[in-house]
Amino acid sequence: MLEDTDALLLLHAAGGAVAPRRALLDAHATPAAALAAGPRAWRRQGLDADQRRALRHPDGAALARSRAWLQAPRRHLVGWHDPDYPALLRRTASPPLALFVAGDPAVLWHPAVAVVGSRSPSAGGRDNAGDFARALAAAGLAVTSGLATGIDTAAHEGALAAGGLTVAVLGTGPDVPYPRANAGLHARIAAAGAVVSEHAPGTRARPEHFPSRNRILAGLALGTLVIEAAQRSGALITARLAADAGREVFAVPGSIHNPLARGCHRLIRDGAGLVESAQEVVAAIAPVAAALADALRSRLATPTSPATTTAGSVPGVLREDPDSQRLWQALGHDPTGMDRLVSRTGLTAAELSSMLLHMELEGRVVVEHGRYSRKG
Template structure:
């Protein structure tokens, strides 16, 4: 029954997270709010007229959809006082009073690192997100992101393909998937890790929900890695929130000609840790983690074993294979062979059939 009161109080009009906590300071529990007399509620000065009317009606049918959802396998509703509510999230200024979780609740309390970035990244940016997620997964660090297109999705996929857990923080109720094209990805995440949200069942993907959920992404994490971002973006909001929460902020630099490098470069100027490889993150977090000896790549430094003669002709902007042949004065056969080796080392990616870009 306690859960019903938590859900009901958060359903009340004009009650957001901060107001919710002000109310708890006076009434101590959500149940006490509903058991109090109307005069006691008015005397507190915490409630507007429409809120008082809602509390008087005490219509529990309004939360029945949430309660029904929680009866399904793998579905949980955690309040701030539940033992499974993640301690890391309690440290931020305004932790969500309630978390809806679909999947493994225990993974919320494991060491996590956020990987965030543009919804429309470069090929190299997507590869960075995937590679770093894989490396973190091999070190038993849970990758957390927002399941958006682009960098978020690449990070989740990288972790999943490393057979590891990953967490997606959603800006909707967990009965809905946004974007809809990520329905299969959401299923994989909830099966292996967890989908979480502070929004009640039935909540649509409203624009204001996504900046709000970003504080949960950064709040659950030990640090936030920004892969690619424009100056004015949700990614930069997440990085700002992470800094305000006292968390580490990491950023991957890129070409000055890449507009998506501007956010990362600004963060580095402001004090974010410049990241070239996984060691830069681990050194800053000072985690005592076992190195996986069977992992083929622990540091991106170690991946650069092949001293290819083509590197001087390649960049983070796409270049056609014919142009590489012309610039290098090498035969097409040699160029093709070198590019194949670089592809196998994940140092270049082929795009549009015959063009290549550096990924690291």
């Protein structure tokens, strides 16, 4: 039987409609079992003739390229079947079958705001993107964007300058910075946060990939903030997808004489929140982030009720919750990375991310450059 990673790579490479392949994974315990089930089971779950043919006769070169990419440090493939698959993205209308991640996949569970806008912003718009991103990162939110020129670049740079977390969602393979001028920024984000793509390594830029990647950008975030956008722009697509997913949408108003403000004004007329500072975004997102933390902890069967604590225990969690106690003991006053916390506790990154998010929201833990420490 094929290893699960190889099986998932083959299912991913089959292309075509994603929903039948998700259904196939849902119907079997592992990707390898789904692949081993054979053509009759594939057909029963809705895979078409082209997809079934691709599974029977895979592209060996493409498979080898993806395997080689995954062998390097901090390279991951997170599939639909995986408990580490981002919870928020799972709740969207068309979640991808799998994500190629360069960096730390646990960052994808962190509460985030997508900051998007024009590729050719005004000087003021670029400054606003950087200022908002810095303030959002300083408030403990991750900043997601698309690595494009203009607003996206300013948002990523702002979050990194604040020592915060940032996620770049690509319309190319995870190893293909686009535009090429952002290759250095791509590397910095992979080192300090995460670069994410639904496309296999080596995939070049294609126009149809970018509207599609916007659904992932919107789906990973609790809300989307549009800084500057013309009447017809990818940023408005992202905002619409965010609204369709039930997420918050915010827009920064501008001069009536600035054509790049018209998209924001349209969003505001359609019900987006008019914001003039990052603090307004944080205030709107905070209760949603708290609800996400509770939902994640419930999914992981981790109690959140306050209780009497003993010395060295986590304030506000049950003494009977050994996982939280283990995490608290693993944390120190020196910043500690997720990999080290996984090693110290024996818990998964998803479990730790949920607990750390809850502790951060309650003011017990701080995060800087993707590293966690006790507060105070």
